[in-house]
Amino acid sequence: MKRTVRRQLEPGFNTVETVVFMEGLSSIEHYHTRGERPRRVLENINLVIKRPESWGIYGRSLLEIKLLLEVMANIKPYHAGRCILVERGMMRNKRVILEHVFYICGPTMLYDNMNVLEFLMFATAKRGSGAVYRQEQIFELLLSIGLGPISLTPIARLTREEKVVVTLLVTAYSESVMIVFNVPEYRFNRMLSTAIAHIAALIKERGKTLIMGSKDCRLIEKSCSHTAYVAEGRMIYQGTVEELRLTYDKILLIIEDPEAPQIMERLAPRLPELHFTLKGRRLLISEPGEDNTDPHLIYENIIRSGFAPRSMKVNPKTVQNAYEEIDRQYDL
């Protein structure tokens, strides 16, 4: 029966374009501060996610990110608005397992008495292909995405972050078109961030959409094609990562030198159209307007001021800076 249902749905999934459609959505959950009116955790959220894309939902509050993804995955109900999943509406029955959604919010899905490769083989056993070929493929995949060091480690010995990454890898083999990776409270190290980026690419390549909640801008930059920013319960930004970086990251140059404050003092009167921010030994030079100042011009000014900074580089435009800029603009 289950197989039949899947076969019926699969062709539908292939033609689906919009994976999540949210319109004016607000949550049942409220922030409650003594002496103040309760405020909804999510208020008037509009969001459209298509396939195949990988989304990083960023926010200042872990709760807002987590709740948004829970609503999106049909785990939690919402108060008002519309939320349509995979162009099929939204189930009234919450937490029920949906064919098209794969939801991850913790490390408990794996079996501790297996190693990583063994579990992946076990999980993918119903996905056709011979065991020998499949194991070879999975092992090679583990090596290629940088999870080689833990491939034969018993799952009981993995950290919770490693466990959720292994779970995420399983989703790439699933038939769900929408994968929700809702662990914004976790901190992933470099190895795991790289693995997530690879898995996100793999998921996208297989025509699925990954939606992950994270407060880690680097991870979003590495793994996501799209990003959204939720702050104070509202959707502040949604679009591609590229667009975000180019639009909001106004920093042109980053200078690192022990004399950064002195450099700033000298340069500020010379380049009044630029904005200077001091972060320890780092001086960030940004351009508030749309003038496209040539970095070379700034460099010449620094040399003329009599300084030779130890390090000076053109800002590669990061998600971190872009979101910081959004924070400034929205006074968050």
Next chain:
Amino acid sequence: MIYKHSYFSKELRQGYTENIVSSKQRVVFALFLGLISFAVFFAAQPLRESVLLEAIPQIMQPSYFSTLYIYIHVALVLNIFYYILNYDSLFFYEIKQNSWYLLVKMGYNPLTMIFSKLTALLLSTIFVYTIGFFFTAFMTYFLKYSLIPAYFPSLYLAGLIDLIIMIIISMTLSTFVKSITGARYFIAFSFILLIILKIKLGYYSILSNRVAMQNLYNLFDIGRSPFLPAAAAIVSVFILVCIVMARNISKYYYLPDTGYDGILTPGERVVLIDPKTGRGRALGNGKRQARRRKIFDVASVSFLILFILAALSFNLVILAINASTLGREVSFRGTIPYIFKSSTMEPEIMLNDLVYFKQIEPDDKVEVGQIILFEEHYVTYVERVIGIEKGLYRVDIDNYPPLSETGAMIKTVDREAIRGIYSGRNRWLGALILFANTIFGRLLFLLIPAILLFYHRPITERTKQLWLN
């Protein structure tokens, strides 16, 4: 190595990483069960000369029946410990940890998994139980007791039935309970209920009867006890409920018990407001967990203190009784406790009974027929007063050994030599003191409190992890 396990083979392995390791571990567990049963049997042997021989002859008698009878109970208790320790992987609780969510999404059939899980646990339990049973019988062979194989099938079956009942009940409960802690309490509670049911339905009187147990049919004889038909009905209902519930809960994704604990920033309070009633319900911010931890801390520390104090007090009493010497008898509020290590006063006072003597003053009256504690030539005696002549008391024992001359032990005692008059006895306390003086008793009452005193912190932490996760 190519990994191609089915769900059933994974379940058969239970908590172990490899099939070979899991089989070895299981055999070791079975042997451990057998050895523990033997240890209990040997620990009980020094207590044979006490009330225990009459109360629980099925354990105290030197026979295969005793060792196997102990084994079927030890196997049940230790298996329950095993279930409690490995609860999250052995039972359907893993569905609520979303392990099945992933598998269902990956094409596994929940119904097949339900049957595989049940069958695998039953098979592995039967495997362990059987090895342990025959290992215990094998070990008993070296004690040269007379072998009566007739009660082997009945004992084997009785123990196995208990285990099956507990597995089915625990499996079913695991589909209802929300937290592991609750489930562990439920398993322990079910075990107690099972014992009560067996006692109430007269099943224990068959189990404890060596003659009745020589006929397997007696276990199923409703006239003797309706326990087995009742158990069969309970198991059938529980199996049905278990399958239906497991199938139902496997359709859902489960959120962790902790809710938003660890997600909310300090001071942040989130409430879920019901749109219909407008009432708010606070969502987790770690307070619930903290409260549970506090309750656990208070309960465990109180229990530890009580246990250590009780054990120490008990040891002090035993030391005092053991150290009481002639003329310097220890008395507690005018009562002299005395361990009677003779059968000369049977049936009034049995061997190893704890006897209480009322300490007497010089002007207290001693009458004929009373049992007295007196000293003669630096030896303490307990005998009955059979006559009083010119201020001297004639005393004699109640029970002469066979073939000995009656009246040979009659003595005449001065009033000053009498220390106390018999006021009562406690056979169970006598057995307990006897046990406390054995090596196992010393370990239990002295070593364990000492260990708890010095290592209470890691022990409490480990228990907390186990019960509060």
